[in-house]
Amino acid sequence: DTGVSQDPRHKITKRGQNVTFRCDPISEHNRLYWYRQTLGQGPEFLTYFQNEAQLEKSRLLSDRFSAERPKGSFSTLEIQRTEQGDSAMYLCASSSPRDLNTGELFFGEGSRLTVL
Amino acid sequence: AQSVSQHNHHVILSEAASLELGCNYSYGGTVNLFWYVQYPGQHLQLLLKYFSGDPLVKGIKGFEAEFIKSKFSFNLRKPSVQWSDTAEYFCAVSPLSSNTGKLIFGQGTTLQVKP
Numbered sequence: 001d002t003g004v005s006q007d008p009r010h011k012i013t014k015r016g017q018n019v020t021f022r023c024d025p026i027s028e029h030n031r032l033y034w035y036r037q038t039l040g041q042g043p044e045f046l047t048y049f050q051n052e053a054q055l056e057k058s059r060l061l062s063d064r065f066s067a068e069r070p071k072g073s074f075s076t077l078e079i080q081r082t083e084q085g086d087s088a089m090y091l092c093a094s095s096s097p098r099d100l101n102t103g104e105l106f107f108g109e110g111s112r113l114t115v116l
Numbered sequence: 117a118q119s120v121s122q123h124n125h126h127v128i129l130s131e132a133a134s135l136e137l138g139c140n141y142s143y144g145g146t147v148n149l150f151w152y153v154q155y156p157g158q159h160l161q162l163l164l165k166y167f168s169g170d171p172l173v174k175g176i177k178g179f180e181a182e183f184i185k186s187k188f189s190f191n192l193r194k195p196s197v198q199w200s201d202t203a204e205y206f207c208a209v210s211p212l213s214s215n216t217g218k219l220i221f222g223q224g225t226t227l228q229v230k231p
Contacts, residue, residue: 003159031217042120042206042221043160056216091160095217103148103167103210103217107160 004108006092012114013082020078021111025094032075033105034067035091036060043091049075082115089113118143122207122222129197130230137192137225139207148210149190150219151181155203163205166190177201199231 005024013019025032030051035043046065048056051072061067064082069075079086089112093105123138141147151163164175171183181192190207204226208219 033218040125040223042122042208042224043219045218045220048216048218056218093160099217103219104150104162104165105217105219107152109159 004092004094004106006090006108006111008111009109010112010114012116014116015084016081018078018080019082019113020076021090021092021113023075023077023092023094023108025074025092026096026106029094029096029106030072031095031097032069033093033095034075034077035093037089037091037110038087046077046090079113082113084115087113087115118209118211118220120207120209120220120222122205122225124225125223126226126228128228128230131199132196133229135192135194135197135201135227137205137207137227139190139192139222141188141190141207141209141220143188143209143211146212148212149181149183150208150210151175151179151190151192152206152208152221153203154206160206163192197227197229199229201227202229203227 007022032049034046037043047067049069064080067077089110091110093107120141149166152160153163154160164173166173166183174180179194183190204224206224207222
């Protein structure tokens with residue numbers, strides 16, 4: 001499978017614990033995006049990387065959230081001191097420089113976080 | 117603020133019925149427009165997109181959408197739905213001025229097709 005892959009698919013944690021999600025984009029896709037989706041809502045933009053540079057962060061991304069893409073390939077999203085309100089599906093997407101004008105994003109299957 | 121509004125949260129149809137899902141966006145500049153679909157247990161997939169040219173665009177599985185600039189709308193249509201079209205449908209816009217390629221999604225419409 002050469003699509004966007006995310007790990008883990010499901011994570012259950014206790015409030016106050018730290019969690020980390022990983023995203024492997026499609027090879028050679030230089031743009032990578034993180035979204036959050038809660039039940040009954042559409043995906044909400046969190047942050048965006050072009051290669052290794054984090055170029056935009058949403059106001060939704062509190063200081064407990066940090067994302068990295070150290071070598072411009074895979075990315076991690078860490079949530080520190082999790083709260084019950086962090087329970088959601090975290091989606092990763094990537095796009096190709098060839099799709100710059102048309103803007104199609106390719107999504108992974110998501111990492112579902114449940115905070116008890 | 118930029119936003120996308122989908123008119124219907126939950127739609128129930130019988131097979132062979134016609135489908136139209138409404139989508140309006142609020143943004144004054146040039147945008148690319150998308151419809152994504154999420155089948156149960158699967159990832160978001162692109163149905164169709166508009167970025168220039170003919171405002172009537174055709175996508176996969178018999179879906180089409182019409183961009184009406186004056187109404188800021190991008191409604192999704194299918195003349196005859198099938199049970200396999202049961203899924204969640206998301207309208208999204210990408211403002212070209214942002215140059216990030218990020219998508220702003222509507223809240224989604226759940227389509228249930230009864231056999």
